[in-house]
Amino acid sequence: MNLPRRVKMVEVGPRDGLQNEVSVIPPAVKIDFIDRLSATGLTAIEAASFVAPQAVPQMADGAAVLAGIKRRPGVVYSALVPNRRGLEAAMVAGVEEVALFAAASESFSQHNINCSIDGSFVRFAEVAPLALARGVRLRGYVSCVAGCPYEGAITPEKVAEVTRRLFDLGCYEISLGDTIGVGTPRQIEQLIQLVATQVPLERLAVHFHDTYGQALANILAALQAGIAVVDSSVAGLGGCPYAPGASGNVASEDVLYLLNGLGIDTGVDQDLLIAAGHFICEYLHRPTGSKVARALAGRCVAV
Amino acid sequence: MNLPRRVKMVEVGPRDGLQNEVSVIPPAVKIDFIDRLSATGLTAIEAASFVAPQAVPQMADGAAVLAGIKRRPGVVYSALVPNRRGLEAAMVAGVEEVALFAAASESFSQHNINCSIDGSFVRFAEVAPLALARGVRLRGYVSCVAGCPYEGAITPEKVAEVTRRLFDLGCYEISLGDTIGVGTPRQIEQLIQLVATQVPLERLAVHFHDTYGQALANILAALQAGIAVVDSSVAGLGGCPYAPGASGNVASEDVLYLLNGLGIDTGVDQDLLIAAGHFICEYLHRPTGSKVARALAGRCVAV
Numbered sequence: 001m002n003l004p005r006r007v008k009m010v011e012v013g014p015r016d017g018l019q020n021e022v023s024v025i026p027p028a029v030k031i032d033f034i035d036r037l038s039a040t041g042l043t044a045i046e047a048a049s050f051v052a053p054q055a056v057p058q059m060a061d062g063a064a065v066l067a068g069i070k071r072r073p074g075v076v077y078s079a080l081v082p083n084r085r086g087l088e089a090a091m092v093a094g095v096e097e098v099a100l101f102a103a104a105s106e107s108f109s110q111h112n113i114n115c116s117i118d119g120s121f122v123r124f125a126e127v128a129p130l131a132l133a134r135g136v137r138l139r140g141y142v143s144c145v146a147g148c149p150y151e152g153a154i155t156p157e158k159v160a161e162v163t164r165r166l167f168d169l170g171c172y173e174i175s176l177g178d179t180i181g182v183g184t185p186r187q188i189e190q191l192i193q194l195v196a197t198q199v200p201l202e203r204l205a206v207h208f209h210d211t212y213g214q215a216l217a218n219i220l221a222a223l224q225a226g227i228a229v230v231d232s233s234v235a236g237l238g239g240c241p242y243a244p245g246a247s248g249n250v251a252s253e254d255v256l257y258l259l260n261g262l263g264i265d266t267g268v269d270q271d272l273l274i275a276a277g278h279f280i281c282e283y284l285h286r287p288t289g290s291k292v293a294r295a296l297a298g299r300c301v302a303v
Numbered sequence: 304m305n306l307p308r309r310v311k312m313v314e315v316g317p318r319d320g321l322q323n324e325v326s327v328i329p330p331a332v333k334i335d336f337i338d339r340l341s342a343t344g345l346t347a348i349e350a351a352s353f354v355a356p357q358a359v360p361q362m363a364d365g366a367a368v369l370a371g372i373k374r375r376p377g378v379v380y381s382a383l384v385p386n387r388r389g390l391e392a393a394m395v396a397g398v399e400e401v402a403l404f405a406a407a408s409e410s411f412s413q414h415n416i417n418c419s420i421d422g423s424f425v426r427f428a429e430v431a432p433l434a435l436a437r438g439v440r441l442r443g444y445v446s447c448v449a450g451c452p453y454e455g456a457i458t459p460e461k462v463a464e465v466t467r468r469l470f471d472l473g474c475y476e477i478s479l480g481d482t483i484g485v486g487t488p489r490q491i492e493q494l495i496q497l498v499a500t501q502v503p504l505e506r507l508a509v510h511f512h513d514t515y516g517q518a519l520a521n522i523l524a525a526l527q528a529g530i531a532v533v534d535s536s537v538a539g540l541g542g543c544p545y546a547p548g549a550s551g552n553v554a555s556e557d558v559l560y561l562l563n564g565l566g567i568d569t570g571v572d573q574d575l576l577i578a579a580g581h582f583i584c585e586y587l588h589r590p591t592g593s594k595v596a597r598a599l600a601g602r603c604v605a606v
Contacts, residue, residue: 001489001524183564186306186564186565211598212560212594212598213519213560213594214561214564216517216520217519217520220523240598243600245600251516254515254516257515257516258487258488258520261487261489262487262488291515291516291549294546294548294549295543295549297546297548
């Protein structure tokens with residue numbers, strides 16, 4: 001089994017996760033949560049989003065959150081920005097990295113960010129040079145890479161095209177998102193092989209949802225295809241808005257267990273990660289979405 | 304990705320699954336359940352167990368269940384037997400296949416079947432020739448292949464040895480069980496490679512628990528290692544007795560979704576399988592353990 005020796009885990013719980021939870025969380029709790037995550041050894045944390053507060057009230061406190069966290073050296077705290085206004089707010093808040101969110105599906109782009117794929121790139125073309133000129137790194141997301149909740153199948157060619165456009169804008173890393181969790185391992189392998197003809201493999205990350213239980217199998221396939229950056233959400237935060245009651249983001253604890261078992265170095269401490277997940281689940285009064293956390297409940301250390 | 308073209312799914316829900324559920328189910332419900340499963344296209348169903356009824360009251364009705372089901376041509380209904388007495392009862396009930404249950408861990412063997420590994424083989428040595436002489440097929444199980452809840456690590460050499468002993472007794476198929484779900488894909492790959500030096504690969508099956516969320520990734524690794532027989536339990540029936548609240552058997556619906564996605568033929572109908580899972584979960588007043596069933600809830604056909 002051919003696998004990378006080291007994997008970067010990108011923790012998306014505080015942004016992508018919490019944004020899809022029902023509760024709105026006060027900034028002090030988010031700050032505590034993010035500080036617990038940065039203490040685990042994680043080096044990449046998606047911490048906030050600078051989108052219109054009327055659209056996403058859960059994320060209206062991005063500036064307060066970024067001002068309050070204890071910035072740990074070696075950890076990159078990123079924020080999602082949809083446009084120039086978001087970028088400016090994010091830069092005022094001192095982010096070192098912003099994320100641009102594109103879709104491989106026209107209908108999803110319309111439903112999710114209210115513009116066509118081309119329209120989203122018009123905004124990104126304004127944002128990207130401004131960010132890069134200020135030394136802010138760009139990370140790209142492509143959603144619906146394995147299927148779309150509105151239009152079904154999405155061609156790998158379309159995914160490759162959108163990924164390439166984000167790369168050409170200057171994104172140092174582009175995360176391929178199976179937004180509805182419908183993908184299976186061979187499909188993911190073939191997708192990565194095709195996208196890698198357009199963008200260097202080492203610039204790609206994967207972002208899988210566990211809606212159909214396939215996320216870890218898909219991550220295994222991605223690792224075998226040469227991917228070494230994996231997004232995940234502690235405690236599986238963030239349900240699936242397209243299938244109420246179903247799982248969304250794959251749980252970071254379960255990804256870490258997989259990577260540890262494969263002998264892949266991440267630098268992340270399992271007990272501290274589980275404890276961070278317990279902390280936020282307790283606050284949300286929600287059971288953890290991590291099977292590892294459930295199996296080890298009572299055994300992990302308190303922090 | 305090198306994968307088998309066809310996989311036999313072995314459904315263990317009615318026996319291994321229900322045995323580990325809290326409720327005791329009347330035989331009429333089990334019969335209905337098994338008949339729904341055989342209508343899905345499944346060709347192997349573990350239907351009953353002939354163990355001491357005081358030890359496992361959930362399974363005391365094996366004879367009634369086997370007498371009541373509609374035997375569908377091409378479907379093998381099997382029963383677990385621990386000893387000669389169990390075998391005789393199973394043969395009276397007309398089973399075509401019996402399962403022998405061995406452990407790769409001495410402590411698990413003691414705790415689970417109250418004798419040493421060698422002691423269990425003394426019983427099997429009595430059962431096996433009797434069964435074979437009557438044309439009853441033997442299937443072997445090896446538990447704790449990736450770890451034991453009492454003694455921790457189990458060497459692959461021990462697993463290979465126990466598997467070989469079952470093979471030498473005449474088992475046409477031996478299922479390697481990760482009883483506590485702790486295994487990860489590289490470990491599983493290496494285990495299968497080692498066991499296959501002792502027993503032909505085409506005689507091996509895998510039986511994974513999803514306690515740590517690793518089951519589908521482990522199944523993918525097993526398929527890549529050449530395994531073409533996979534045990535699973537519809538709706539994920541059968542919790543984990545060693546971690547209350549945690550998952551046990553991997554859900555058949557999720558396995559089928561994986562296999563379908565990989566383009567592997569099983570002959571099993573997804574909608575009918577999901578419906579069979581809904582039927583038993585409704586009876587048990589228990590949420591399904593299948594993520595696929597949850598994601599598709601409301602979309603699957605009623606039967």
